[in-house]
Amino acid sequence: MQLDAIDLHILATLQDEGRISNLELSEKVFLSPSACLRRVRLLEEAGIIRRYSAVLDTDRLGLEVDVFVEVTMRREDMSWHEDFVETISGFPEVVGCYIITGNASYLLRVKARDLKHYSAFVLEKLHKIPGVQDIRSNIVLQAIKETHALPTELLKDVAAGGRDS
Structure with a gap:
């Protein structure tokens, strides 16, 4: 279109x-x-x-902890990716899951009520997924910019039929 x-x-x-x-x-x-x-x-x-x-206010709803989690997988098993994706899809704490470049295999965005809840999530769920080799947590201290809106001004060249490189 x-x-x-x-x-x-x-x-x-x-x-x-x-x-x-x-x-x-x-x-x-x-x-x-x-x-x-x-x-x-x-x-x-x-x-x-x-x-x-x-768009819900996570603080008002009691989800005080926001974490970006890098997960690195061992790749001995041929179905490691499918198994991870299927398991992660069932965790309500995971609000985003991305395959990334770099040292880690995945970047997760996790929401938790507090640090105790997040710790339990890592120890009782994430760490128990077969093939998980390393987990690195990056706890958000303050959100500077956060939006789900796409910048439509970046689409103007595409809409006009051209591409800007």
Whole structure:
């Protein structure tokens, strides 16, 4: 799907205000409500808008510990990756799991109620996964910038059909 400036404006607005009504959105992007709704539906059908969600305040909900965890795997077993992914997918503490380059195999983002909860997670769950060789924890002291919104200004060249290298 080729994106234009109006599509990018719609995406930026929806990322910032996910509960905005179609009428309000149409006014912000200077379209009629029917044309705006049609564009949003096309963005959804194309898979560009995957889903809608709410951003929760982890501190107010009692999840005080945020940790980036580097996990290095032993690779003797041929199914080490599939087994790790299947096991990690069942841990509610893991809110993000990424295959990375460098010394570690994976980077996890883990949320926990407190350090005791995090310690129990590492010792009773993560450390017991077959093939785990090394675990390195990076506890977040303060979040400087945190967003789930994609920077639509980086998509302008792609929307225009070109690429900036």
